[in-house]
Amino acid sequence: MSQTKPTDTMAGQECPFCAQGVFKSCQVDYKATTPDEPEIIVKGVWVEKCSSCGEMVFPPDSSDYIAQVIAEETEQLTPAQLKEIRERLGVDQTQMSEILGLGDRTYHRWEKGTQYPSRSMCYYIRILGRFQTTFDWLKKREWRKDKATTKIMSRDEIEYRFPDYYRNIRPASVFEKDYNPAREFSSVFQ
Ligand SMILES: [Zn+2]
Incomplete structure (x- = not known):
């Protein structure tokens, strides 16, 4: 790849830095x-x-x-490609910065071409650009709405992880044969 000579140049103009050369x-x-x-x-x-x-x-x-x-x-995205993806996703540069969890002006610099995103960030943006629902999921921080999942633990694990609970406030049902400890813990943590 080689660059063709640009037509829109300052060639022949006086240098504004030293005012001596051209x-x-x-x-x-x-x-x-x-x-x-x-x-x-x-x-x-x-x-x-x-x-x-x-x-x-x-x-x-x-x-x-x-x-x-x-x-x-x-394998990075050019400023023009970043802009195209962002516009397709329907957000402005400030929103894009927030959604991606970036610093204040970081995304602006990428689109301006004064700073480059990492390769992994470009892979990530490509995915977001390809799947609008994924982008929307990220945008709304949907995971925050997910209910904490209830994990069934063995008695030993409960005893190990929550010794005080197990010793002091365990309900009588703990000793019941088909007691499901997870039921108890889901009410504790809600
Ligand atoms: Zn000069």
Whole structure:
């Protein structure tokens, strides 16, 4: 893969950083860091470089190109793909941040392309994007509504885990032959 030379550039314009040189188009190898890969080299990225101070600026096409290469190398989602998934799920960026349990601006940075989500997070978002009901389940935090399940424990296990209960407040029925301890504990914990 190689980048085609961008047409919308600052080439020929005066450098605003030093006000001495002018920008010239050239290709560089761009070094990116992501949460999963220590270093990804994106080769042959078109930049504008000042002839005097050496300051470089990236045309928008080049930023997109870098994001695309990184996404392909790491199986990540590009900012454009993230946006598409989010819009399909029908939430804004702030909501998406909250639903995914992220920090305040984290999701915004992913969609802006100034920060990259981890590969595992991208797998996770792909699943959410594919199954709306899964996304809705997460969004509503449905697991909170699930009733605590009642586990049947053996007498030994009860004695071990709840020694005080077993010693002091066990009902007479504990000693009944077909007593189901789980029945007792479900009323204790509700
Ligand atoms: Zn300059």
